[in-house]
Amino acid sequence: MSVRHTIAVLGGGRSSEHEISLASARSVAGGLREAGHRVLDVEIGRDGVWRESGLELSLAPGRGWPGVDVVFPALHGPFGEDGTVQGLLELLDVAYVGAGVLASAVCMDKVVFKELMSSAGIPQVEYRALTAREWELDRTRVTGTIAELGLPVFVKPARLGSSVGIARVAEMSELAVALGQAFTHDPLVIVEAAAPGIEVECSVLGNDDPIVSEPGEILLAAGEAAWYDYEAKYTPGAMQLVVPARISGLARERVQTLAVEAFTRAGCAGLARADFFVDGDTVLVNELNTMPGFTQTSVYGKLFDASGISYVELLERLVGLARDRHIRERGYRY
Ligand SMILES: Nc1ncnc2c1ncn2[C@@H]1O[C@H](COP(=O)(O)OP(=O)(O)O)[C@@H](O)[C@H]1O
Numbered sequence: 366m367s368v369r370h371t372i373a374v375l376g377g378g379r380s381s382e383h384e385i386s387l388a389s390a391r392s393v394a395g396g397l398r399e400a401g402h403r404v405l406d407v408e409i410g411r412d413g414v415w416r417e418s419g420l421e422l423s424l425a426p427g428r429g430w431p432g433v434d435v436v437f438p439a440l441h442g443p444f445g446e447d448g449t450v451q452g453l454l455e456l457l458d459v460a461y462v463g464a465g466v467l468a469s470a471v472c473m474d475k476v477v478f479k480e481l482m483s484s485a486g487i488p489q490v491e492y493r494a495l496t497a498r499e500w501e502l503d504r505t506r507v508t509g510t511i512a513e514l515g516l517p518v519f520v521k522p523a524r525l526g527s528s529v530g531i532a533r534v535a536e537m538s539e540l541a542v543a544l545g546q547a548f549t550h551d552p553l554v555i556v557e558a559a560a561p562g563i564e565v566e567c568s569v570l571g572n573d574d575p576i577v578s579e580p581g582e583i584l585l586a587a588g589e590a591a592w593y594d595y596e597a598k599y600t601p602g603a604m605q606l607v608v609p610a611r612i613s614g615l616a617r618e619r620v621q622t623l624a625v626e627a628f629t630r631a632g633c634a635g636l637a638r639a640d641f642f643v644d645g646d647t648v649l650v651n652e653l654n655t656m657p658g659f660t661q662t663s664v665y666g667k668l669f670d671a672s673g674i675s676y677v678e679l680l681e682r683l684v685g686l687a688r689d690r691h692i693r694e695r696g697y698r699y
């Protein structure tokens with residue numbers, strides 16, 4: 366039996382992924398208890414208030430988190446997966462699972478992430494970044510640059526998740542509405558050329574020398590022109606995960622290599638799920654999720670389960686990785 370720790374599991378949060386996060390947190394807490402740890406269930410309300418057993422928490426920078434060895438922020442989206450909560454945990458000087466401040470923020474911002482990946486020569490779709498101000502100032506010019514991408518395009522708020530606010534635009538006449546919708550979520554929007562092929566996901570685990578899972582394929586019940594929208598993500602039966610993904614040996618190798626490369630370039634730690642578009646042997650990176658859905662039936666765990674690492678074992682390793690990183694970072698001089 367490994368060491369017994371006290372672990373605070375954070376769930377909920379201010380983003381539209383509040384409920385999804387609560388489901389992740391429940392599963393994580395269950396798995397950690399199964400592994401023999403003591404768990405504090407911390408629920409972050411939609412108002413941002415942190416509570417444990419109904420009592421408001423009070424934490425002070427520099428004072429650690431009394432009684433807690435490791436924090437597991439099972440939070441998705443803005444104010445959870447974007448570096449903000451990670452910043453608070455850094456100020457508390459407590460070990461926590463997953464990416465740090467910068468990597469969390471970089472992976473949350475689809476524009477910054479793409480710019481970073483392209484500087485590393487990592488293959489991705491063509492895209493245009495666009496601010497609400499640019500759109501208001503010169504719609505004709507903006508429409509022209511977007512038209513260069515061809516159709517369809519995907520219009521997305523730069524810093525959101527779970528497909529919220531994303532539109533697939535098949536006709537230029539639909540562009541203004543899609544942009545207007547995206548700008549209600551974020552003043553920064555990314556417009557992407559549509560990638561051909563299928564969607565493949567690969568789980569990554571580790572700090573400096575991460576391991577990868579067998580890649581899995583996202584199969585949508587809705588078929589061809591469908592994309593992985595909010596409904597497909599959260600309606601039972603709308604998506605089937607096929608493991609291993611039905612792709613060529615070369616594509617499989619590229620997915621796994623690019624998953625580690627993207628993880629390392631973004632400066633991730635602990636875990637991430639790397640998402641791809643695969644068409645024949647062509648592999649394009651779509652995004653990294655630094656805190657992917659984490660229930661027993663979420664893709665992240667299922668891919669490792671298919672690769673011989675159980676859900677509980679995954680949690681154990683993540684706790685160990687969090688502690689290792691915290692100890693190492695404490696050793697640096699500032
Ligand atoms: N460039 C693209 N080409 C084809 N499909 C896309 C593209 N961008 C997004 N999609 C579809 O939209 C889904 C959500 O987009 P994604 O960028 O992963 O946002 P989120 O962070 O909300 O998951 C993808 O899983 C895919 O089905």
Ligand SMILES: [Mg+2]
Pocket residue numbers: 640652
């Ligand atoms: Mg995605």
